[in-house]
Amino acid sequence: MRTKLRWLAAAAALLTGVLLPAAPAAAESNGGVRVMPLGDSITEGTQVPGGYRIGLWQRVTAGGYQVDFVGSQANGPASLGDHDHEGHPGWRIDQIDANIAGWLRTSTPHTVLLHIGTNDILQNHDVAGAPARLSALVDHIxxxxxxxxxxxxxxxxxxxxxxxxxxxxxxxxIPGMVQSKQNAGKHVHLVDMHAALTAADLIDGVHPTAAGYDKMAGTWFTALKSVPGSIGTPGTSAARQLVGAQSGRCADVPGSADGTAVQLQDCAGAPWTPSGNQLTAFGSKCLDASGRGTADGTPVIIWTCSGQANQQWTVGADGTITGVQSGRCLDATGQGTAAGTKLILWTCNGQPNQKWTLRAAS
Structure with a gap:
C-alpha cells in the first residue's frame, strides 16, 4: 500500500506540472558546445534536483570536454556547473512539440538529449499515437x-x-523510427535508456534515485562520446591555472577535503574551473573565504560549493580577484613567493602579491 501511495503521489506531481510548469530562469552560459537536455520531470530532476545533469556535467568536465547546457529552465545544486535545461514536469510529447520551435530559436543547440513519453503513458493520453507524435517531434527538431x-x-x-x-x-x-531518420540522412541517434535502469532505481515508481539518475548520466555520456563532435573535443576544458604575478607560482590545493588551505605551489595541471562568479576545483569544491569571514587575514580554502557570497569572486581586469562578500583581495600572505605560502583575504592595495592570471595549462 505504501508503494502504491508513493506512486500515486508521484503521478499527482506530474499531473500538477501540466497546470503549473516551472518558471523560466535567466540563462547561464559557460561556453563550449551547446547541449539541450529536453524532456519532462526526469530531465528537470524531480526528487533529485538536477537529476542526470549532475553526473553528466561531472563526466563531461572530468573528460576534458567543454559544454554549455542550454534551455529556458534552470535548477540543481551549486555543484552542477551549468543549471540550464528544457525539462518540464508533467509535460507530454505534444506539449514539448508545441514549444520546441521557440526554444530552438532561442538556444540554438548543437546537441539535443531527448527523453520524453513517460507522461503520455502516465496520463493515458492516446498512447497508441505516442510513437507518431515522437517521430513528428524529432522531425521538427x-x-x-x-x-x-x-x-x-x-x-x-x-x-x-x-x-x-x-x-x-x-x-x-523507437529504434525503427531512429533508423528511418538516419536513412534519410538526419543526425539522429538511439540511446537505450530503459536498459540502463530497473524498477529498483526508482524512488517513487516514476523518478530515479540519485544512483538511478547517475546511471542515466553514464548512459548519455557513453552515447555522446560515440558521436564525434557532439560534445566537442577532449582537452578543450575551461579548467585554468591561477598564477601569481609576483611569485610565478600557482594557487593550488593538496587535497579535496572541505577546509583544505589554498597555497602557492609550482604550477602543474589546471585545477580551477570558472563557473559564473565561482572558481571550482575537483568538480564540486569552491574557492571559499573560511567561515564566511571578511576580515584581513581570513584564510582562503576550498569548500563544497553552496552558492554563498563567500564563494563568489570578481576577476578584475587589473589582475585582482576580489571576494564579493568581503570586498577584499586574494592575497599571498606577507608577499610570500615560496611554495606553501597560504592565500588569505587582505585589503586591496595594488601590490603584485594580489595580482593573478587565469591561464590554460601549457
Whole structure:
C-alpha cells in the first residue's frame, strides 16, 4: 500500500506540472558546445534536483570536454556547473512539440538529449499515437536545427506493471523510427535508456534515485562520446591555472577535503574551473573565504560549493580577484613567493602579491 501511495503521489506531481510548469530562469552560459537536455520531470530532476545533469556535467568536465547546457529552465545544486535545461514536469510529447520551435530559436543547440513519453503513458493520453507524435517531434527538431546531433532515448522503467508494459510497447517503436531518420540522412541517434535502469532505481515508481539518475548520466555520456563532435573535443576544458604575478607560482590545493588551505605551489595541471562568479576545483569544491569571514587575514580554502557570497569572486581586469562578500583581495600572505605560502583575504592595495592570471595549462 505504501508503494502504491508513493506512486500515486508521484503521478499527482506530474499531473500538477501540466497546470503549473516551472518558471523560466535567466540563462547561464559557460561556453563550449551547446547541449539541450529536453524532456519532462526526469530531465528537470524531480526528487533529485538536477537529476542526470549532475553526473553528466561531472563526466563531461572530468573528460576534458567543454559544454554549455542550454534551455529556458534552470535548477540543481551549486555543484552542477551549468543549471540550464528544457525539462518540464508533467509535460507530454505534444506539449514539448508545441514549444520546441521557440526554444530552438532561442538556444540554438548543437546537441539535443531527448527523453520524453513517460507522461503520455502516465496520463493515458492516446498512447497508441505516442510513437507518431515522437517521430513528428524529432522531425521538427531536425528541421529547425538540421546540423544538430539529436539523441533519442527510450523511456526509463516505471513501477506500475501496466504502465511499464505500455512503456515497453512505446519503446519498441523507437529504434525503427531512429533508423528511418538516419536513412534519410538526419543526425539522429538511439540511446537505450530503459536498459540502463530497473524498477529498483526508482524512488517513487516514476523518478530515479540519485544512483538511478547517475546511471542515466553514464548512459548519455557513453552515447555522446560515440558521436564525434557532439560534445566537442577532449582537452578543450575551461579548467585554468591561477598564477601569481609576483611569485610565478600557482594557487593550488593538496587535497579535496572541505577546509583544505589554498597555497602557492609550482604550477602543474589546471585545477580551477570558472563557473559564473565561482572558481571550482575537483568538480564540486569552491574557492571559499573560511567561515564566511571578511576580515584581513581570513584564510582562503576550498569548500563544497553552496552558492554563498563567500564563494563568489570578481576577476578584475587589473589582475585582482576580489571576494564579493568581503570586498577584499586574494592575497599571498606577507608577499610570500615560496611554495606553501597560504592565500588569505587582505585589503586591496595594488601590490603584485594580489595580482593573478587565469591561464590554460601549457
Amino acid at each position: 531536425t528541421g529547425a536545427v538540421p546540423d544538430a546531433e539529436v539523441f533519442v532515448a527510450t523511456i526509463i522503467p516505471m513501477g506500475n506493471s501496466g504502465q511499464e508494459a505500455a512503456g515497453r510497447t512505446f519503446n519498441a517503436t
